Amino acid sequence: xxxxxxxxxxxxxxxxxxxGLDIVRVGARPDDLAxxxxxxxxxxxxxxxxxxxxxxEDISQEDFTAEFRKINDSGSxxxxxxxxxLPKHLDGDSIGDMIRPAKDIDCMSxxxxxxVFLEGGKGGFAPCTPAAVMEILAHYGVDLAGKNVVVVGRSxxxxxxxxxxxxxxxxxxxxxxxxxxxxxxxxxxxxxxxxAAGRPKTITPxxxxxxxxVVDVGINADENGKLCGDADYGAxxxxxxxxSPVPGGVxxxxxxxxxxxxxxxxxxLAEA
Ligand code: NAP
Numbered sequence: 001x002x003x004x005x006x007x008x009x010x011x012x013x014x015x016x017x018x019x020g021l022d023i024v025r026v027g028a029r030p031d032d033l034a035x036x037x038x039x040x041x042x043x044x045x046x047x048x049x050x051x052x053x054x055x056x057e058d059i060s061q062e063d064f065t066a067e068f069r070k071i072n073d074s075g076s077x078x079x080x081x082x083x084x085x086l087p088k089h090l091d092g093d094s095i096g097d098m099i100r101p102a103k104d105i106d107c108m109s110x111x112x113x114x115x116v117f118l119e120g121g122k123g124g125f126a127p128c129t130p131a132a133v134m135e136i137l138a139h140y141g142v143d144l145a146g147k148n149v150v151v152v153g154r155s156x157x158x159x160x161x162x163x164x165x166x167x168x169x170x171x172x173x174x175x176x177x178x179x180x181x182x183x184x185x186x187x188x189x190x191x192x193x194x195x196a197a198g199r200p201k202t203i204t205p206x207x208x209x210x211x212x213x214v215v216d217v218g219i220n221a222d223e224n225g226k227l228c229g230d231a232d233y234g235a236x237x238x239x240x241x242x243x244s245p246v247p248g249g250v251x252x253x254x255x256x257x258x259x260x261x262x263x264x265x266x267x268x269l270a271e272a
Contacts, residue, residue: 001135001256005046008263019266020078021050021105021258022071026064026090027057031219032083035251039081042255048262057087068095072103079105079265081258084157101125102268105261107161116161120168125261130162132253133194133215134169136244142192142213144169150187152176152203152230153196158217162194183207195230203231205239214243217250 012019021043025032036052043050053071055064071080080103086092092108101111107127115124121131137144149171153159163173174190176183187193187207195203196217203214218230229246237243244250 001253001260002046005256005259005263009046009048012263012266015270017077017266017270019048019262020076021048021262022078022080023050023052024068024071024080024082025052026055026059026083026086028054029083034219035083038251039255039258042259046259048259061090064090065094065098069098072099077266077269079103079262081106082108084108102272103265105258105265113161117164120165125265126165127157127161128254128257128261129158129217129250130165131257132250133162133217134165135253135257136215136250137192140242144171147171147191148174148189149192149194150174150176150190151194151196152183152187153198153217155196158196162196197230199230200228201232203236205232205235208236208240210239210241212240214240215250216244216246218246219251
């Protein structure tokens with residue numbers, strides 16, 4: 001991905017287009033900061049300009065809307081990444097309604113969400129993390145048609161859109177959540193389990209079989225404060241056919257997808 005991104009960037013520059021990323025953060029949640037640092041490092045390595053607009057956690061709706069509007073309405077060809085969830089007193093939906101779909105590289109707008117739900121993301125921007133899961137499976141030649149896929153987690157940013165992307169590739173999809181009964185059995189019978197629960201050891205050896213492919217989206221801290229995913233990696237690795245690690249798995253690919261979306265946004269915005 002890094003090589004093809006470098007080539008795409010060179011082509012855009014020959015056309016006089018200079019892509020960029022505007023990260024918008026409210027407050028300083030540790031997971032936002034970790035994502036931000038990873039993205040800044042990756043963009044620095046690729047030579048794509050990224051800047052951060054950081055606002056205090058107690059910013060008012062009125063001020064935040066005004067600041068966001070300035071970034072959104074600037075005539076630049078830069079993509080926008082807004083960290084979510086926003087603090088409870090801010091209305092994320094109104095920001096999603098406002099963002100220009102061509103700058104909306106992480107699928108906040110109803111326009112891009114509809115593309116994901118109706119057309120598997122074609123022609124719009126799917127959210128970066130679900131897109132990273134699809135990229136990893138495609139890279140390893142996993143054909144999804146007819147496969148039983150279990151997505152553990154139904155959040156609007158990961159589980160739900162991922163289920164739609166899987167469905168568009170003709171997988172048979174089950175979405176699990178905290179009210180799901182017999183999670184272990186449902187997962188064990190699946191060909192592919194994607195863990196996006198945000199809880200360490202949600203996926204245990206009882207959830208997998210030798211045919212299982214596990215993609216771990218979770219980013220958590222274990223009991224010793226060490227970064228870990230949702231799967232009990234050490235216990236599962238000897239059993240399954242494939243498993244993605246944390247760190248160095250979905251998160252790393254997500255920042256490459258983010259860069260790919262930034263380049264595509266610049267191209268779209270320059271054409272507009
Ligand atoms: P979220 O909004 O907290 O949603 C978690 C989902 O998992 C909810 O739908 C919840 O069910 C379900 N869930 C929680 N515990 C469960 C359990 N024990 N069994 C079954 N379902 C369970 O989290 P998110 O934003 O989707 O993120 C999920 C994880 O991915 C987090 O660790 C986050 O840090 C990570 N993440 C990684 C990346 C990346 O690039 N790698 C990007 C974004 C997020 P209910 O709906 O019933 O509450």
